[in-house]
Amino acid sequence: MIGKTIIRFDSVGSTNNYIKSNSSLLEEGTVVVSKIQTSGRGRSNHSWMSDEGNLYFSFLINGYISRSKIFELLAKVSNTVIRLLRDFNIKSEIKYPNDILIEDKKICGILIESYGALEIDYVVVGVGINVNQLDFRDLNDKATSMKKILGINTEVEQVLEKFIEHYNVLENIPFTEIFNDYLKYSLIIGKRTNYNGETCLIKGITETGKMIIEKSDVIKYINLNEINIKDLF
Ligand code: BTN
Numbered sequence: 001m002i003g004k005t006i007i008r009f010d011s012v013g014s015t016n017n018y019i020k021s022n023s024s025l026l027e028e029g030t031v032v033v034s035k036i037q038t039s040g041r042g043r044s045n046h047s048w049m050s051d052e053g054n055l056y057f058s059f060l061i062n063g064y065i066s067r068s069k070i071f072e073l074l075a076k077v078s079n080t081v082i083r084l085l086r087d088f089n090i091k092s093e094i095k096y097p098n099d100i101l102i103e104d105k106k107i108c109g110i111l112i113e114s115y116g117a118l119e120i121d122y123v124v125v126g127v128g129i130n131v132n133q134l135d136f137r138d139l140n141d142k143a144t145s146m147k148k149i150l151g152i153n154t155e156v157e158q159v160l161e162k163f164i165e166h167y168n169v170l171e172n173i174p175f176t177e178i179f180n181d182y183l184k185y186s187l188i189i190g191k192r193t194n195y196n197g198e199t200c201l202i203k204g205i206t207e208t209g210k211m212i213i214e215k216s217d218v219i220k221y222i223n224l225n226e227i228n229i230k231d232l233f
Contacts, residue, residue, distance in 0.1 A: 001171065002029040002059045003164035009034040014041050015058035016111060016126040023115070023122050026060050033057035033160055040128065042109055043098070044228060049139065053132035055156050057163075061123040067114070070123070071209025071224065074098050074112055075182040076170050077125055081108050082185050083170075084162040090149050093187040096211060097224050101187065105144035106130075127163070131156050179207055191232040195222065 005027060012018050012034040019032055037056050040048035050056055065073065074097060081100045085092045085107070092102050100108035111126040130136075130145035132153050146154050170178060183189065188202045188211075200215040210221040 001168050003031050003168070005030045006160075007032045011036050011038060013037065013039040014126075015056055016041060016113060016124050019058050019060050019124045020113070020115065023060060023124075028062045029059060031057055031059045031160075031164065035156075041111060041126075042128075043111055048109065048111075048128050049133075049136065049143075050128070051133055053156070054145070055127070055129040055131050055159050055163075057160060058124050058126040061125065063119075063121060065114070065120055065123055067120060068208055070112060070114060071097075071207075072175050072178070073123065073125065074110065074209065074224075075175075075178050076167065077110050077112070077127065079178055079181050079185070080163055080167045080170055081110075081127070081129065082181070083166045084159065085146070087162055088146060088150065088154065090146060092185070094182060094185045096186055096188045096205060096229065097209065102144050102149060106142060107144050107146070107149075129159055129163075131159055175207075188229060188232060193229050193232055195220075195227060 014037050015032045015034050019026060034056050036052050037050035040050035040056060042048040078094045078098060082092055092100050092107060095101050098110040099106050108129045112123060114120045114123045130143060132147045133145045134147060136143040183205060186205060189204055192199050192201055195213060198215055200213040203212040203214050205211055209224050211227065213220050213222060
């Protein structure tokens with residue numbers, strides 16, 4: 001269960017970093033949320049635009065998770081976002097592995113970071129949801145927000161509440177059901193992309209999060225972190 005304890009900031013470097021620095025002091029499921037982030041981080045060392053008006057938060061998961069279960073967590077978080085947006089009458093899709101898109105524009109990014117030597121000691125899940133932002137500057141053709149879709153402001157706090165509510169419900173739903181939903185909302189399946197300089201067909205995703213591609217009649221299984229899908233056609 002997440003959200004029993006919520007730590008709120010007006011401003012913080014990065015909610016993921018805050019949890020990482022304080023992991024031994026925080027209890028399992030603690031949520032850290034901030035109105036703005038001064039060093040918001042995305043995947044692949046990208047920065048994450050963190051202007052006021054959107055939702056930036058992270059939560060802590062302690063110990064019990066095995067490396068192979070990271071995809072389960074990712075699928076759960078992705079489905080949580082799909083469900084919460086549906087509550088606001090917004091239909092969204094998942095771009096493997098962890099972007100939530102509306103009409104090809106990103107509304108949410110998920111950053112899952114695990115720490116530990118041989119075993120995972122703890123995992124930090126960071127989520128950024130574009131709620132009330134209208135101008136994304138140089139990312140205007142790549143990003144969207146709830147306000148862009150709905151035309152009205154939404155309380156950021158209400159979006160966080162919905163996230164926590166749906167996530168805690170999904171904690172009690174079998175992974176097979178969550179996985180089926182992940183596939184149902186995945187926009188990459190059946191599309192083509194470039195992999196190692198060649199065009200390949202995306203056939204599916206396995207229950208451990210590998211992407212199944214077909215290249216020159218050969219099936220390959222690609223690891224989550226081996227690919228960053230830029231073009232889909
Ligand atoms: C991505 O799409 O690249 C992932 C973006 C994740 C952004 C969130 S905002 C809250 C949390 N704190 C961070 O520094 N990053 C994540």
